[in-house]
Amino acid sequence: MENVAAAGLTFDRKKILIFLLDHIIEVCLIILVVGLAFGANGFLTWANWMNILRANSLKGVIAFGMTMVIIAGLIDLSIGSIVGLAGVIVALACRDLTAAGVNLNLACIIGIGLCLLQAVGTGWLHGFFQHRTGMPPFILSLVSLYVFLGLAGRLSGGFPIANQFPEWFNQLGGGRVGGPSGIPIPAIVLLLAFVIVWFIMGYTTTGRATYAVGGNPESARLSGINVGKTKIIAFITVQILAVISGLMTAGQVMAGTFTFGKGWELDVIAAVVVGGTSFTGGAGTVWGTLVGVIFMGVIGNGMTLLNIDIHTQYIVKAVIVFLAVLLSSYRAQVKA
């Protein structure tokens, strides 16, 4: 009898431990928010929170696609270059097509269409080559990073292309719903992207296939799952989200600049990892990534409010990423 009770108790303890480890990031976020609410002036104001959202949505949107890619056991480093390229393409379309007599609105929409086409094409190529040749996705997307950075630089001649967009384009990155102190549009896009990817990963066969492919591609293949298609869908998703991010970024400053988004890939990956997604593939949640994005945003904002310089901020962020990975390794051990 006692043994049975003891076994039940230890089992429950393990369950509680796993639950805590699974939700440690939420707990940390709450502690952080409470702490900053008392410690930092102006933290708990509507304006500040809208500011956090606006500042972090541009990268955050991409993080959901990156989550999908990492769960599938892959990685896409090229997204930073895609952000810059998207702005340049639309700016060029607006400038050159109107010069050829096309209506400005139409020219802008053609530009956006071209960006999306590029996103689908690049995602498809990534998936196709990775699957067919077994090339490491790290290297493959590193190649794309350089190619598209170079391409965007050439297309733009190395300078920002400013003041070409129609008025409404500014709304994408700078607009707010509900007046000048309302909710920023990028924040709404962030939420939409979250809901869509969360739904795909949790409620569709594509989501199940993505987890399976990341968990063990050979078992997935022998279960009849179309591994190549699954990888391509993940790669295309992150590329499309990078384009959307690029459009918002360009809209915010009303210019297409090829260096926009440079280095973002690492910030995005950091947010995904802090959100608990495993780099080995097959495990992770889209919700975790949302929390990870907000967490990184809040901590950056808090440190700025506390007048901590940007260099120290990097170090603090590094420590957070390190602890997050440490925790997820520990979690994997506890579960096994």
Added chain:
Amino acid sequence: MSVLQIRTEHIIKEYPGTRALDDVSICFDSGRVHALVGKNGSGKSTLVKIFAGAIKPTSGEFYLNDEKLHFNSTSDAYAQGIVSVFQEMSLVPGLSVAENIFLGRLPKKHNAVDWRKTYQMAGLLLQQMKVNIDPYEQVSRLSMWQMQVVEITKALSFNPKVIMLDEPTSALAQNEVQNLFDAVRALRDQGVAVIYITHKLQELPQIADTVSVLRDGKLVGTVQMKEVNHKDIIGMMFGEVNIQSRPTDIKVQDELIMEIKALSRHGWYQDINFKLKRGEVLGIAGMLGSGRTELLRGIFGADPVDGGEVVIEGKTYKSANPTKMVEAGLGLTPENRKIQGLILAHSIRDNLCYASMNITADGWLENKRKRNSFAERQVKELDIKTSSVDAPCESLSGGNQQKVVVGNWLNTSPKIMLYDEPSRGIDVSAKQQIFEIMWAQARKGVSTIFVSTELEELLEVCHRILIMRHGQIVDEVNPDEISVNELYEICMRGD
């Protein structure tokens, strides 16, 4: 040269539920190749692991030249000059032969590696082995037998008294085997006691001086190779076998469900033709490397084929892939369930529903309730022992993991099931349960192809048995009219 002996006295090794070694007293002499044979699970590897210091016997003693041995770890065994060469290659492909031989203990001069001495010593050792391998050569450029010889040379560099070789020829081509044998004989002639584990009986007359046969953990006997033949050894290996009979109510239907026409994959199997009827349990027997696994994978579309076709219910498939074959009603439980059959970190529920993903979903939308009920049904029907379907698959025992692999397929309501070594590494009762599942499915009209190294299993389970040798189907037998010994003989013949 004085004769050295390694011997055991009344060794017993018990595992929960089984006795892997039962009162084994055996003696190995130096300067001889002493072969150890027996079926899977006969206790060969357990004995070798005890000599290697990897496990301790439950009771009994073992001696090296009357000196009693106590090993707490494998390094203790090395210190006594007992080394083993295992099937899995432990060489680093990117390094040279000499570096591999002295890996972790390269000779040094003034704290720097003494490369000249390294290559000199390696060259000397290779000369002793009477092989022509360049110590400067990168290991990845060697052929399989050369790698195996380098592995043995590495063992030789420890100046061993006893060398244990575990199935050294299993990965070698026919012509390479002779080269390896030359090396083994060179080893023997230097006065090393060679313990040679194999399942290939045709090798014994060429390489073995003495043969010991183990069966069910007991030593059946030790004989001089000169004095016996194949048949004697097979008799010792199998003894009197009681084949359990399959249920009589499973009838093969007349309707043809699948036909394999001239299926070939270069280097693996050629011109395979056979027919499968509805409700039939068809066995494929053959030794390791006969092409059985590759054939199953070819039929399932897991590997490309060079020619031929698979016809399922009148529909022809020429270059298939698993996705297409699953739609056609096929299921495959692969040879290695952990690497090919399961996603170990994922839950039992998920693993039970990957193959049936499109069936449990409503279109592209997941139906969690339906998925749950599919998973629960298999847990119940297959008697999978777990506290919860949410538990990760890695928490299950081998037998239960295998049942999850099978359940994953049963959820697709397959028409044809391909089983590749389904009973490997699982206990007797789980094995019996797997057979019961096959029969239950056969009653429902599901056809089965069953590949196994365990010939008794094939005789027990199948309606008909095809025999594969060197990538070809060489014979077809009726399990009711043949004994295990005869079946074994046909599988080995001509090798």
